[in-house]
Amino acid sequence: MKKILFLFVGAVFLLGACSSDDDATPSQTVTGASGDTVALDGTWRVPGGCVADGTDSSDSETQVISGSSMSMAGDSFWNVADCSGDPETSFAASATFVLGDEVSTTLDGAAVTATQMEATLSSVTATANTAAAAAENAGQCGIDTWEVGVAQDLLGTECFSSTMKDLLYLDDSADPDRLYGGSDDGVDTTTAYPTVLSTDYWERQ
Numbered sequence: 220m221k222k223i224l225f226l227f228v229g230a231v232f233l234l235g236a237c238s239s240d241d242d243a244t245p246s247q248t249v250t251g252a253s254g255d256t257v258a259l260d261g262t263w264r265v266p267g268g269c270v271a272d273g274t275d276s277s278d279s280e281t282q283v284i285s286g287s288s289m290s291m292a293g294d295s296f297w298n299v300a301d302c303s304g305d306p307e308t309s310f311a312a313s314a315t316f317v318l319g320d321e322v323s324t325t326l327d328g329a330a331v332t333a334t335q336m337e338a339t340l341s342s343v344t345a346t347a348n349t350a351a352a353a354a355e356n357a358g359q360c361g362i363d364t365w366e367v368g369v370a371q372d373l374l375g376t377e378c379f380s381s382t383m384k385d386l387l388y389l390d391d392s393a394d395p396d397r398l399y400g401g402s403d404d405g406v407d408t409t410t411a412y413p414t415v416l417s418t419d420y421w422e423r424q
Contacts, residue, residue, distance in 0.1 A: 246258035246260035261423050288313070290314075307370050310345055313342050328401060342371060401417060
């Protein structure tokens with residue numbers, strides 16, 4: 220999925236998304252493919268827990284949505300397509316989001332109704348030495364002091380200059396539910412919403 224949200228392109232793969240609060244907050248809802256109102260709260264994973272990125276790398280991603288908060292954690296594996304062995308990079312991220320209007324869009328050419336979303340990234344944490352070293356060596360996001368376990372505020376940096384605009388589409392006719400995000404190819408999502416959905420998705424756990 221074009222991941223509700225955030226990607227480090229190049230040496231470091233970043234997963235974005237939001238962390239849950241201890242205080243119970245009502246789940247946000249969207250209109251599902253069935254026409255029913257469906258809660259977003261829950262744990263979502265990429266299909267099978269692993270997505271191949273070409274033939275020589277793969278990513279494992281899980282996100283948790285609770286109220287207006289999301290959290291994502293994941294690993295990036297280099298030189299393997301099945302998420303086996305030890306990950307080369309690991310990150311955790313948190314953000315908050317708000318839902319907007321329902322809009323007509325397409326998923327793989329089919330007309331569907333999605334919901335606009337704006338997300339604000341609050342922090343990213345390298346959770347493995349290799350991830351921190353790669354980010355620090357690359358000066359990722361203009362930051363040269365990446366350390367394992369130390370959260371970095373990326374809002375206002377070259378990686379995440381402002382709130383990100385996205386689309387959400389929940390296919391509750393699938394079993395389990397599938398959650399899609401927008402494809403930002405050619406779209407500056409800091410100023411405009413994606414116009415179509417990505418065919419990548421997360422499955423409800």
